[in-house]
Amino acid sequence: xxxxxxxxxxxxxxxxxxxxxxxxxxxxxxxxxxxxxxxxxxxxxxxxxxxxxxxxxxxxxxxxxxxxxxxxxxxxxxxxxxxxxxxxxxxxxxxxxxxxxxxxxxxxxxxxxxxxxxxxxxxxxxxxxxxxxxxxxxxxxxxxxxxxxxxxxxxxxxxxxxxxxxxxxxxxxxxxxxxxxxxxxxxxxxxxxxxxxxxxxxxxxxxxxxxxxxxxxxxxxxxxxxxxxxxxxxxxxxxxxxxxxxxxxxxxxxxxxxxxxxxxxxxxxxxxxxxxxxxxxxxxxxxxxxxxxxxxxxxxxxxxxxxxxxxxxxxxxxxxxxxxxxxxxxxxxxxxxxxxxxxxxxxxxxxxxxxxxxxxxxxxxxxxxxxxxxxxxxxxxxxxxxxxxxxxxxxxxxxxxxxxxxxxxxxxxxxxxxxxxxxxxxxxxxxxxxxxxxxxxxxxxxxxxxxxxxxxxxxxxxxxxxxxxxxxxxxxxxxxxxxxxxxxxxxxxxxxxxxxxxxxxxxxxxxxxxxxxxxxxxxxxxxxxxxxxxxxxxxxxxxxxxxxxxxxxxxxxxxxxxxxxxxxxxxxxxxxxxxxxxxxxxxxxxxxxxxxxxxxxxxxxxxxxxxxxxxxxxxxxxxxxxxxxxxxxxxxxxxxxxxxxxxxxxxxxxxxxxxxxxxxxxxxxxxxxxxxxxxxxxxxxxxxxxxxxxxxxxxxxxxxxxxx
Ligand code: ADP
Ligand code: MG
Numbered sequence: 132x133x134x135x136x137x138x139x140x141x142x143x144x145x146x147x148x149x150x151x152x153x154x155x156x157x158x159x160x161x162x163x164x165x166x167x168x169x170x171x172x173x174x175x176x177x178x179x180x181x182x183x184x185x186x187x188x189x190x191x192x193x194x195x196x197x198x199x200x201x202x203x204x205x206x207x208x209x210x211x212x213x214x215x216x217x218x219x220x221x222x223x224x225x226x227x228x229x230x231x232x233x234x235x236x237x238x239x240x241x242x243x244x245x246x247x248x249x250x251x252x253x254x255x256x257x258x259x260x261x262x263x264x265x266x267x268x269x270x271x272x273x274x275x276x277x278x279x280x281x282x283x284x285x286x287x288x289x290x291x292x293x294x295x296x297x298x299x300x301x302x303x304x305x306x307x308x309x310x311x312x313x314x315x316x317x318x319x320x321x322x323x324x325x326x327x328x329x330x331x332x333x334x335x336x337x338x339x340x341x342x343x344x345x346x347x348x349x350x351x352x353x354x355x356x357x358x359x360x361x362x363x364x365x366x367x368x369x370x371x372x373x374x375x376x377x378x379x380x381x382x383x384x385x386x387x388x389x390x391x392x393x394x395x396x397x398x399x400x401x402x403x404x405x406x407x408x409x410x411x412x413x414x415x416x417x418x419x420x421x422x423x424x425x426x427x428x429x430x431x432x433x434x435x436x437x438x439x440x441x442x443x444x445x446x447x448x449x450x451x452x453x454x455x456x457x458x459x460x461x462x463x464x465x466x467x468x469x470x471x472x473x474x475x476x477x478x479x480x481x482x483x484x485x486x487x488x489x490x491x492x493x494x495x496x497x498x499x500x501x502x503x504x505x506x507x508x509x510x511x512x513x514x515x516x517x518x519x520x521x522x523x524x525x526x527x528x529x530x531x532x533x534x535x536x537x538x539x540x541x542x543x544x545x546x547x548x549x550x551x552x553x554x555x556x557x558x559x560x561x562x563x564x565x566x567x568x569x570x571x572x573x574x575x576x577x578x579x580x581x582x583x584x585x586x587x588x589x590x591x592x593x594x595x596x597x598x599x600x601x602x603x604x605x606x607x608x609x610x611x612x613x614x615x616x617x618x619x620x621x622x623x624x625x626x627x628x629x630x631x632x633x634x635x636x637x638x639x640x641x642x643x644x645x646x647x648x649x650x651x652x653x654x655x656x657x658x659x660x661x662x663x664x665x666x667x668x669x670x671x672x673x674x675x676x677x678x679x680x681x682x683x684x685x686x687x688x689x690x691x692x693x694x695x696x697x698x699x700x701x702x703x704x705x706x707x708x709x710x711x712x713x714x715x716x717x718x719x720x721x722x723x724x725x726x727x728x729x730x731x732x733x734x735x736x737x738x739x740x741x742x743x744x745x746x747x748x749x750x751x752x753x754x755x756x757x758x759x760x761x762x763x764x765x766x767x768x769x770x771x772x773x774x775x776x777x778x779x780x781x782x783x784x785x786x787x788x789x790x791x792x793x794x795x796x797x798x799x800x801x802x803x804x805x806x807x808x809x810x811x812x813x814x815x816x817x818x819x820x821x822x823x824x825x826x827x828x829x830x831x832x833x834x835x836x837x838x839x
Contacts, residue, residue, distance in 0.1 A: 144277050145277060145278050145279065145282045145283075147277070148274075148275050148276070148277040148278035149278065149283075149286065151275065152273075152274075152275060152278070154286075155831070156294075156831065157289075157290040157293040157294035157295075158290075158294045158295065158296075158828050158831075159290075159831065160286055160287050160289075160290035160291075160294070161287065161290045161291050161294040161296065161330055161334075162330075162356075162828075162829070163272060163273070163283075163287060164272075164333050164334070164356065164793075164794065165270035165271055165272055165333065165334065166271055166272065166273055167270075167271050167346055168268040168269060168270055168271060168336060168342060168345060168346070169240065169256075169268065169269045169271060170185075170187070170268055170269070170342070171187055171238075171240065171264065171265050171268075171269045172264055172265055172266065172267065172268065172338055173187060173264070174187055174188060174189045174238070174264070175187065175188060176188075176211060176212075176213040176214070177190075177211050177213050177214030177215065177216050177250065178213035178214045179213070180214075180243050180250065181243070182243055182244060182245045182250070183242065183243065183244070184242070184243050185240075185241070185242050185243075186240070186241075186242075186243060187238055187239070187240045188209065188211055188216060188238070188239055188240075188252075189211060189236070189237070189238045189239075189260050190209040190210050190211030190212070190216070190236070190237070191209070191210055191211075191234065191235070191236050192207055192208070192209060192231055192232065192233050192234060192235045192236075192237065193208040193209065193210050193215070193233060194206075194207070194208045194233055195207050195208075195228065195231050195232060195233060197228065202221060203221070204219060204220060204221050205219070205220040205221075205223045205227070205228055205231075206218070206219060206248065207219075207220075207231050209237070209239065214250070215249065215250070216243070216249070216250045216251065216252060217246065217248040217249060217250070217251045217252070218231075218239055218251075218252050218255055218257070219246070219248075219251055219252070219253050219254070220254055221254070222254075230259075231257075235259065236259065236260040237257050237258065237259055237260055238257060238258055238259075238260045239252055239255040239256065239257040240252075240255055240256045240257070241253065241254065241255035241256065266337075266338065267335040267336055267337060267338065268335075268336040268338070268340070268342070268345075269284075270284065270287075270333075270334055270335070270336075272284070272287070287334055288334075291330060291331065291334060295828075296325075296326050296327040296330065298325060298326060299326075299821045299822070299824050299825035299828065300359065300362065300810075300814070300821070300825065301814075301818065301821075304810045304813075304814070305324075305355075307806065307809075307810070308354070308355075308358050308803070308806050309802040309803060309805075309806055310351065310354035310358070310802070310803065311351055311354055311355060311358070326355070326359065328352075329351075329352040329355040329356060330352075330356075332350070332352040333345070333350075333352050333353065333356065348794070348796075353794070354803070356794055357794045357795040357796075357800055357803055358795075358803045358806060358807065359825075359829065360792060360793065360794050360795050360829060361573065361792070361795045361800065361803050361804050361806075361807035362806075362807040362810060362811060362814075362825065363825055363826055363828070363829030363830055364573060364574075364576075364792065364807070364829075364830075365573075365576055365807040365808055365810075365811035366811045366814065366815060366822050366825060366826050367826050367830055368576035368577040368811075369576065369577070369811045369812050369815050370815060370822075370826065371577045372424075372576075372577045373815070375421065375422055375424060375577070376421050378421065378422055378554075378555050379420060379421070379422075379553070379554040379555065380419075380420055380421060380422035380423070380529075380554050380555050380556065380557050381420070381449070381451055381527070381529045381554055381556075381557075382417075382418055382419060382420040382449075383417040383418060383445050383446050383448075383449040383451060383529055383530070383557070384417075384418040384449065385414050385417075385418065385445050385448070386448050386449075389444070389445075389448040390444040390445075390447055390448045390474075390477055391441050391444035391445055391448065393444075393477050394440060394441060394444050394473055394474065394477060395441070397473065397476075397477070398437065398473070400587065402434075402437065403434065403583075403585050403586075403587055403588075404585060405429075405433070405582075405583045405584055405585035406434055406437060406438055406583065409427065409429075409438055409581040409582070409583055410438055410441050410442075412425075412579075412581045413425060413427070413438065413441075413442050413559065413581065414441075414442075414445060416557065416579070417442065417445050417446065417530070417557055422548075422555045422556070422557055422558065423530075423557035423558060423559065423579075424558050424577065424578055424579060425558070425559050425560070425578065425579045425580070425581060426559075426560045426561075426562060426566070426575065426578050426579070426580045426581070427439070427559055427560065427561045427562070427581050427583070428561070428562045428563075428564075428565045428566060428580060428581070428582050428583070429563070429565070429582060429583025429584070430563065430565065430583070430586065430721075430725070430764075430765035431563050431721070431722055431724075431725025431726075431765070432586060432587075432590065432725050432728070432729060433583035433584075433585070433586055433587075434583060434586075434587050435561050435563070435583060436466065436467075436469055436470050437470075438583070439455070439470060439532050439534075439559065439561060440470045440473055440474060442530060442532065442559055443455070443470070443474065443511060443530065443532065444474065444477075445530075446529040446530035446557070447474075447478070447483070447510045447511065449529065450527070451527050451528065451529025451530065452504070452507065452509065452510055452511070452512060452525050452526060452527055452528050452529060452530075453510065453511050453512070453528075453529065453530045453531075453532065454512045454513075454518050454519075454525070454528060454530070454531045454532065454547070454550075454556070455467050455470070455511065455512070455513045455514070455518070455531075455532045455534070456514065456515065456516070456518050456519070456531070456532070456533050456534065456543075456547075457514075457515060457534040457535060458515065458516075458534070458535050459515060460489045460490070460491060460514075460515050460671050460674075461671070461674050461675065461678065462534065462535065463487075463489065463513060463514055463515050463534075464675065464678075465678070465700065466534050467513045467534075469700070471485050471511065471513060474511060475511075478510050478511070481510075482508065483508060483509070483510040483511075484503060484508055484509055484510070484511075485509065485510070485511040485512075485513060486500040486503050486504050486509035486511070486512045486513070487500060487513050487514055488500055488501075488504075488512060488513070488514035488515070488517040488518050488520070488523065489514045489515050489517050489671075490515060490516075490517050491670075491671040491672070492517075501522060501523060501524075504523060504524065504525055504526070505524045505525070505526060506526060507525075507526030507527060512525070516543065519543055519546040519547050519550065523550075525550050525551065527551070528547075528550045528551050528556045529556055529557065530556055530557045530558075530559065531547045531550075531556045531557070531558050531559070532559050532560075532561065533547075533558070533559070533560045533561065534561045535561070535562065535563070544558070560578075563722060563725070563765075564718045564722070564765070564769060565582070565765045565766045565769045566580070566769065567766065567769050567770045567773045567797075569773075569797040569798075569801055569804060570773060570797060572804055572808060573792070573795075573797060573804055576808070589731060590728055590729070591728055591730070591731055591732060591733050591734060592728065592733075592763070593707075593724055593727055593728040593734045593735065593736050593763070594733070594734070594735045594736070595724065595735075595736045595737075595738065595759065595760040595761075596735060596736070596737050596738065596760070597712075597738050597740065597753075597756050597757065597760055598737050598738065598739050598740070599739075599740060599741075599742065599748075600739055600740065600741045600742070603739070606708065606737060606739070607645070607648040609706075610622075610645070610648075610649075610688060610706060610708070611648065611649055611652055611660075613705060613706050614649065614652070614654060614660045614687040614688060615652055615653070615654065615655070615660070616655065617654055617655040617656075617684075617703075618703060618704070618705045618706065618732065619681070619684065619686070619687055619688065619689070619701060619703050619704040619705070619706075620687065620688040620689070620704060620705070620706035620707070620708065621688070621689050621691065621704060621706070621707045621708065621723075621726055621727070622641060622645065622688055622689065622690045622691070622708045622710070623691055623692075623707070623708065623709045623710065623723055624637050624638040624641055624690065624691065624692050624710055625637060625710050625711035625714055638664060638666050638690055638691065638692050639664065641690050641710070642662050642663075642664040642690040645662045645688055645690060646662045649662065649687070649688075654687065660687040660688075661680075661685060661686045661687050661688075662686070662687070662688050662690060663677045663680060663681055663686035663688070663689045663690065664677070664689075664690050664691070665677050665678070665689060665690070665691040665692070666691065666692045667692055677689070681701060682701055684703060700729060701726075701729070702729040702730030702731075703730060703732075704726065704727050704729070704734075705727055705728075705730070705732050705733065705734040705735065706727065706734065706735050706736075706737070707723060707724060707726055707727045707734070707735070707736040707737070708736075708737045708739060709723055709724075709736070709737070709738050709739060710739045710741075711739065711740065711741055712738035712739060712740050712756055713740045713741070713748060713752045713755075713756065716772055717755060717758070717759055717768050717769075717771055717772045718765075718768055718769055718772045720738070720756075720759055721759065721763075721765055721768045723736075724736040724759075738756050738759070738760070740752070740753075740756060755771075758771060773797070773798075774798060
């Protein structure tokens with residue numbers, strides 16, 4: 132199946148465009164499936180045409196005229212013997228005008244409208260009426276600039292001839308595949324019975340095929356392709372799992388009276404049942420000598436940090452080091468501050484310490500930390516990406532904990548893996564955005580998942596309110612009332628995607644506005660109410676100082692861009708205001724909301740929305756926000772986010788390197804996914820070569836990503 136790719140320098144424009152789309156091999160082109168089809172097989176006489184109908188007409192040009200009163204336009208009058216129709220072009224070249232000279236016979240396609248000049252086709256596709264009509268529907272492919280459809284069509288036709296389309300999946304598996312089910316005995320003869328037949332059917336649909344079933348991707352040929360794609364994805368991940376099982380990690384069996392037990396005894400609370408269960412799942416993984424690859428997911432506030440601390444304790448107890456990584460410095464501190472506070476006192480008597488590694492730290496401090504890590508006296512190494520920096524040498528890294536895993540990429544996970552010469556550390560990833568089940572099954576099949584599905588007791592429910600921006604004054608009054616009572620609040624400023632500068636200006640203006648509104652009011656201690664400002668541009672030291680003052684209760688309201696998105700834990704904060712809530716993803720809003728309701732007092736989350744240009748928030752935007760207000764179940768919210776925004780959000784798509792599904796759709800193809808999940812391990816065991824060929828065919832060079 133291997134086929135050399137052409138040298139880049141020798142490529143034409145369209146060839147380069149093909150490359151950019153990842154269409155390198157013949158098989159890649161063969162698997163590049165149409166978005167939709169045009170029907171050029173039929174000519175509709177104008178006398179029978181209806182307004183609104185998409186059609187193709189054939190006729191002779193009677194007149195061609197450029198009009199320039201008002202908008203410049205080319206008007207071409209066409210006569211097909213049964214009637215007349217105007218073709219209208221607003222963009223046209225001199226050459227086009229010439230080609231449409233009176234007397235020329237052409238075919239034109241478009242949607243018929245009743246216009247000022249009678250029946251009209253606006254900007255129709257057209258060509259000279261030459262040769263026979265095509266026998267099959269004409270495919271329209273996903274393309275890009277510099278890649279004409281006609282070129283792509285020829286390339287696909289050629290590729291279908293050249294590509295190796297031999298079967299890689301046994302008939303037995305197909306006979307079991309939902310959607311191809313009704314007549315398994317006829318399967319071999321049916322068009323979807325072979326990959327070749329299915330591809331021909333999709334690229335060159337025979338006349339009479341139900342266009343609907345093609346465009347909605349319910350036709351058996353589509354089902355077949357989607358099933359193949361899902362199977363490739365499952366095979367690649369099963370294979371990655373098998374390879375992982377062959378690698379070596381240190382076995383870290385729990386010690387009965389060890390550090391973990393001491394930690395648990397020292398905690399000011401009892402673990403929830405969910406924490407106990409998940410802790411046991413992780414401990415069982417750690418006791419094995421194959422590397423753990425586990426995701427710990429749980430809603431905001433479900434108590435992941437304790438579970439992580441217990442895992443770290445197991446590793447340290449067994450004489451190994453544990454690394455903790457968070458995507459930003461402030462998160463590292465917020466997330467792990469508690470954990471370090473719990474563990475450090477238990478480590479000290481053993482002569483062990485905690486090392487911090489961050490990008491902003493001074494040279495001397497860093498050198499001392501690096502040495503402790505290398506000597507092994509640092510049992511716990513906490514920080515940002517700096518933890519996997521090249522100069523960081525671990526004496527014996529046994530466990531790596533990654534918080535907010537979706538913000539790290541494949542390269543970083545690989546770097547962690549290579550931190551030990553002879554064995555691989557166990558890996559525990561944490562996420563507060565629960566992954567919907569179908570997504571876990573498809574994209575994260577090589578990941579064991581533990582879920583904290585229970586919140587610690589004593590949390591007060593959060594009331595979520597939607598508020599139009601015009602009620603801002605009321606809100607400011609409410610904020611003042613809270614702060615005067617000694618409560619604290621967050622005020623999150625809108626996300627302005629392209630411009631950090633604008634974000635900043637906005638946050639600054641808001642802080643000034645709040646200061647003005649609160650001027651003259653005092654807290655219960657008699658001190659004036661303070662407004663804090665936190666944004667991405669602040670130097671790390673200043674961010675930390677602001678956070679520290681907020682945690683200590685010296686700042687009443689913290690105005691912030693989304694840097695507080697995760698990890699902050701201030702139980703006295705009872706009001707969360709999110710401006711322009713309509714610009715945030717649901718899961719993100721849910722995360723933000725989770726910053727309040729951490730203490731016993733009742734908390735409120737206000738979603739401020741600004742009406743659009745027409746003075747109203749769109750119906751769908753409002754529905755989304757209402758849905759959020761009504762549910763507190765992170766899974767349900769994640770499922771809706773998946774529906775609305777696709778899997779990219781969950782995967783951190785760009786850096787995860789996971790190949791996204793091109794054809795299968797998790798919302799509709801769950802039965803096919805189940806099928807692929809059942810068959811992948813069987814095929815790998817029974818027909819490893821065919822399975823390998825299948826992965827190669829579908830994922831090509833991308834299959835390496837699964838191994839990270
Ligand atoms: P997250 O899952 O969002 O990371 P945290 O680990 O930060 O949640 O926990 C949220 C808060 O709940 C912390 O203050 C933590 O100390 C507390 N907590 C964790 N587990 C329990 C428990 N079993 N009982 C009471 N409080 C707990
Ligand atoms: Mg956390």
